[in-house]
């Protein structure tokens with residue numbers, strides 16, 4: 001009986017997976033990014049007073065649409081210097097999986113409401 005209920009629930013569980021992935025990017029952003037990039041992603045996190053290079057405003061359409069998803073992936077995974085930006089942008093490759101970084105790129109696209117080239 002219980003097995004049947006589990007089987008019936010399985011498709012529902014599978015349907016809810018993408019939603020979970022999106023939530024994870026939001027959570028990861030809150031955990032790892034807001035202290036510099038700000039709660040709203042506007043580049044005004046709590047650390048900025050002491051930073052010589054200011055974090056990117058992720059809501060800024062002009063600068064965010066100038067970057068391809070691949071470049072954004074790379075700078076998150078390998079850090080600022082990998083795209084000739086400041087070392088103050090840390091590499092997250094040891095903290096976030098490739099999948100989580102892909103989700104994060106999509107999350108940043110929702111913050112700027114933009115994509116590469118527009």
Ligand code: HEC
Pocket residue numbers: 028029032033034035036037047051053054055056063064067072075076080084085086087088089090092104
């Ligand atoms: C210790 C502060 C700090 C933290 C934490 C941080 N960043 Fe950054 N980030 C920066 C700074 C500073 C820059 C700007 C570097 C520059 O302009 O040279 C930057 C730049 C970026 C850029 C490049 C934007 C561009 O096109 O130039 C992306 C994308 C980015 N951060 C994403 C993230 C994500 C996602 C996280 C969390 C996983 C994160 N950052 C956490 C400081 C931080």
